[in-house]
Amino acid sequence: MVRPVTSGVVPEGLSTPSTLVIADRLERNLASMASFAATIRTALRPHAKTHKCVEIANKQMALGARGISVATVGEAEALTAGARSASAGSAVDDVFVCYPLWPAGDLVDRLSVLAERVRVRVGSDSPDAVERLSALAGRIGVMIEVDCGLGRSGVPPSGALAVARAAERCGLAVDGVFTFPGHGYRPGAAEAAAADEVAALDEAAGILNEQGFDGLERSGGSTPTARKSTAGGLTESRPGVYVFNDAQQVELGVAGFADVALVVAATVVSRPARGRIVLDSGSKVLGADRPAWSTGHGRLLDWPDARIVGLWEHHAVVSLDGPVPSLGEVVAVLPNHVCSAVNLVPEMLVVDDGHIVDAWPVAARGANR
Numbered sequence: 358m359v360r361p362v363t364s365g366v367v368p369e370g371l372s373t374p375s376t377l378v379i380a381d382r383l384e385r386n387l388a389s390m391a392s393f394a395a396t397i398r399t400a401l402r403p404h405a406k407t408h409k410c411v412e413i414a415n416k417q418m419a420l421g422a423r424g425i426s427v428a429t430v431g432e433a434e435a436l437t438a439g440a441r442s443a444s445a446g447s448a449v450d451d452v453f454v455c456y457p458l459w460p461a462g463d464l465v466d467r468l469s470v471l472a473e474r475v476r477v478r479v480g481s482d483s484p485d486a487v488e489r490l491s492a493l494a495g496r497i498g499v500m501i502e503v504d505c506g507l508g509r510s511g512v513p514p515s516g517a518l519a520v521a522r523a524a525e526r527c528g529l530a531v532d533g534v535f536t537f538p539g540h541g542y543r544p545g546a547a548e549a550a551a552a553d554e555v556a557a558l559d560e561a562a563g564i565l566n567e568q569g570f571d572g573l574e575r576s577g578g579s580t581p582t583a584r585k586s587t588a589g590g591l592t593e594s595r596p597g598v599y600v601f602n603d604a605q606q607v608e609l610g611v612a613g614f615a616d617v618a619l620v621v622a623a624t625v626v627s628r629p630a631r632g633r634i635v636l637d638s639g640s641k642v643l644g645a646d647r648p649a650w651s652t653g654h655g656r657l658l659d660w661p662d663a664r665i666v667g668l669w670e671h672h673a674v675v676s677l678d679g680p681v682p683s684l685g686e687v688v689a690v691l692p693n694h695v696c697s698a699v700n701l702v703p704e705m706l707v708v709d710d711g712h713i714v715d716a717w718p719v720a721a722r723g724a725n726r
């Protein structure tokens with residue numbers, strides 16, 4: 358019979374489902390990645406799509422991050438509001454949109470406004486996309502995306518030169534190359550993915566160097582690979598999930614249960630059969646991501662043997678043997694993919710020692726363009 362662990366993170370009397378940030382764990386995760394990056398002399402540019410929150414971005418900046426990474430111009434806008442102004446607001450003054458933007462609609466105008474208040478770099482993987490940015494020459498930098506094995510966006514390293522030449526023709530600065538080693542998101546795959554990312558960035562940067570492009574950034578990173586990096590491999594690292602961790606990181610062995618800093622507090626609303634309980638945290642609050650290798654739709658912080666085996670919009674069906682939480686008990690759920698869970702709520706309640714101490718808006722919630 359497996360006894361439950363008692364973390365004591367969930368405050369009494371909470372309405373559920375509620376998305377909670379566990380303050381001391383968050384601080385620990387932030388500080389530990391900042392210090393790791395400093396040890397290997399790599400600039401940290403955390404991916405803010407995980408938290409979408411000005412308060413957390415400011416903490417990252419205070420711990421020495423050079424700026425933030427984002428996936429969309431909308432995230433950049435939301436997370437830099439008030440930057441460089443005298444009034445309180447974001448402390449972020451440097452943003453990298455690490456996504457192969459297709460500049461159309463209002464995107465160039467919005468990038469132009471953004472570049473007036475913060476330093477801006479954008480990702481690109483084609484001469485055509487770069488040419489559409491030419492109105493921003495002298496005002497933003499281009500980072501060329503290369504594929505290191507994920508098979509998503511990004512040219513092969515040998516294709517970086519054509520993109521760089523297009524930027525040069527338009528008068529746009531080529532600031533460097535970047536990649537995402539997302540094929541490290543499988544059990545046992547992170548080490549090889551980290552090696553692939555360095556190899557692809559080295560190859561692309563080497564080709565560009567030979568053609569006279571110098572001072573190039575080599576930007577990589579994901580949470581599973583971040584700590585596999587060594588000095589001299591990358592110039593910049595972009596992990597995002599590390600701030601909170603989630604069930605995926607636990608099952609990959611990247612984090613332990615005690616490193617998970619975001620949970621969804623959920624009530625046991627039904628115990629319909631032996632070994633089965635039902636929680637009020639469905640896919641509308643946990644998110645529905647489920648990689649093929651995962652053991653279910655999420656985990657329970659204090660019940661390590663429990664698995665969420667079924668997920669509906671407002672029901673999470675949990676399977677576990679032995680003692681089970683009582684009807685009406687509030688448990689802490691680890692979403693599989695924390696970035697998706699954060700994007701589903703307007704604010705995160707901050708808890709410290711079992712008490713709510715703050716509520717942080719998810720400022721860039723839904724900022725998908």
Ligand SMILES: Cc1ncc(COP(=O)(O)O)c(C=O)c1O
Nearest residue numbers: 404455537579580595596597598
């Ligand atoms: C381009 C890019 N960079 C960095 C990251 C951050 O990696 P992780 O989510 O593993 O922290 C992501 C995540 O999707 C990404 O797509």
